[in-house]
Amino acid sequence: MLHMASNVLETSIAYLYDKECGFLLLYLMLYNCNSFLTLAPSFFSIEIYKHNKEERIARTWGTTARGLPYVEEAITNAGDWLIGGDLEVIEPIKYNDGLDQYRLSPSQLREEFARRNADAVFAFQLRNPVHNGHALLMTDTRRRLLEMGYKNPVLLLHPLGGFTKADDVPLSVRMKQHEKVLEEGVLNPESTVVAIFPSPMHYAGPTEVQWHAKARINAGANFYIVGRDPAGMGHPTEKRDLYDADHGKKVLSMAPGLERLNILPFKVAAYDTKHNKMNFFDPSRKEDFLFISGTKMRSLAKNRESPPDGFMCPGGWKVLVEYYDSLAPPEGSSKLREAVAA
Incomplete structure (x- = not known):
């Protein structure tokens, strides 16, 4: 399952619903990288639900105190909705950073x-x-x-x-x-x-x-x-x-x-x-x-x-x-x- 809120790929997201193909295409642009990774989740298995940031932070870190590094980096300014689904990786990620x-x-x-x-x-x-x-x-x-x-x-x-x-x-x-x-x-x-x-x-x-x-x-x-x-x-x-x-x-x-x-x-x-x-x-x-x-x-x-x-x-x-x-x-x-x- 894909849960974009996890930011495991540290991405910015744009998405497009293709009515003919019947699935949502997610184009994930990685930070510090010119490459793109295209993921195609099945349209019928998509999950969209509200991003309850306070609950997520409290359950993950056991505190909602200000100053948690990852929270400030990836959650505080994130959107109010989460999207998930089964993924098919079409192209592997290449960072082209020598690593x-x-x-x-x-x-x-x-x-x-x-x-x-x-x-x-x-x-x-x-x-x-x-x-x-x-x-x-x-x-x-x-x-x-x-x-x-x-x-x-x-x-x-x-x-x-x-x-x-x-x-x-x-x-x-x-x-x-x-x-x-x-x-x-x-x-x-x-x-x-x-x-x-x-x-x-x-x-x-x-x-x-x-x-x-x-x-x-x-x-x-x-x-x-x-x-x-x-x-x-x-x-x-x-x-x-x-x-x-x-x-x-x-x-x-x-x-x-x-x-x-x-x-x-x-x-x-x-x-x-x-x-x-x-x-x-x-x-x-x-x-x-x-x-x-x-x-x-x-x-x-x-x-x-x-x-x-x-x-x-x-x-x-x-x-x-x-x-x-x-x-x-x-x-x-x-x-x-x-x-x-x-």
Whole structure:
């Protein structure tokens, strides 16, 4: 079923009813892209219903507080009606942004796993650059699967490709950083498939993580790694997290439709100052561990400061520093603006 309100394709919509053909043609123009995707839902299966924004927001996010990133991006100014129907995809989407080779459909992913003779597929979603703590979680998961008797577990590294917050690292930069992680052997290219997950990020916590997990079943995964506060964020108006950090994995353990997916909660990883590397947190020597948040990581890169040795592969860190350098105004530009203003 198509529910245009979901904005999974992040589209603007124009539609035309063709009386002779008897169906509604939806022409979906994608942001940042010159391509069009034509979808043809059966006219008799079309659903049109009122867009109750308040109810939708409350049920999805558990709050109607102002400042929810996806709500402001895609819902607040959306129309008052929703349209749905069974779809036929006439032409695949091409973004022509140099990343289309990573936009693999679920069937293409299943074919790739079969080509690699994978007997287990474990999926890891992220919206941030891969640091060595992430890599530790992924490599340790593969080790655990081998111990369980699997012969060739394959990792699906599945970064989010849709809308993210303005302060998140853009997709093109993240994909370049992920390439360096593979090139430098932090993750094994032979047992890793990197593909873009086209969904936008809703930051809807336990509700959203069910979508993230179920979508990976379609892609052929039978194991899903879930961590602390999946799809979570800080409360937009209060100084606290919006969701309980453990609710996401608890919901996944009981959600309908996930019986075929094995949920793998992972241990917390942090920088071990005693061993100068990312390691699993040990409460018995908590004073030895340093937690480097995404905000802290971005701040270091913006200021051209180096993270602790062993936090991220050098090539991957260089990608981030170069990205933030590209955002900085040229030297002397502030003085020029002051002179013009005077």
